[in-house]
Amino acid sequence: MNLPAAGVLGVLASLLVGAGLLAPQAEAQSADVTLRAGWNNVVYAGERLPVEEALGAAAEAVDAVWHWEAASQGWESWFRAAPSLATLEELEPGEAYWLRADREVTWAQPARAEAEALLAVETASGAVRIVRVELADTAGERARGLMFRESLGADAGMLFLFAADTRGGFWMENTLVPLSIAFIDRDGVIIDIQDMEPLTRELHSPGAAYRWALEVNQGWFVDNGVEVGDRVRLTGA
8 A cells, every 4th residue: 555645744753642642562681772764662671871871872863762651641752853852861771662763773782672563442342452563654654555565464554653634545556455444533533444455546535634544454443343433552562
């Protein structure tokens, strides 16, 4: 699946806070971390240090660090471009963080990077369905989407993240796998679900503003009892 160029927006780190969806979970493990370009879910296992000092040489490539504070149910953040405005001052061992890197870089400290994220879909009946998602949060990643892939895991998908509400459409040009798409508003509520056929250029849009879009194998929503009005939350890896 890809997006027409007119529907592609750049992603800002603030989109992760706007809906309060991201809460990383993982376990620490001693090893240097290879941070990939984009978002990385990492558990810090070094000493308690100021953010930039804890990042070391990797600080040159890390644009932002986010931490979910469970006690206050809010986000703390640090930005390379404005460290003086940081609400996140130190990294603590055993805590999970979301780091945004502008290029691949090795973080020479004991921690483990998580390449996957888990999307929890909470149905009206109270059931929770889990999808292992890839995050498409850059123009290039969203434009390519799931194009050219021959298969998609049974409970796998791709979550498209936008910096602001959008009404852009999705199509299936160069996409080989039949897909279903859920359009999700800024509060994490599914506002529309549509099926999409392979190798077509029909535009799919909910006819209303949305902030997120989730693509899965066609029929996944029906098979798992997921309907319009259900909620999603991105919990980490």
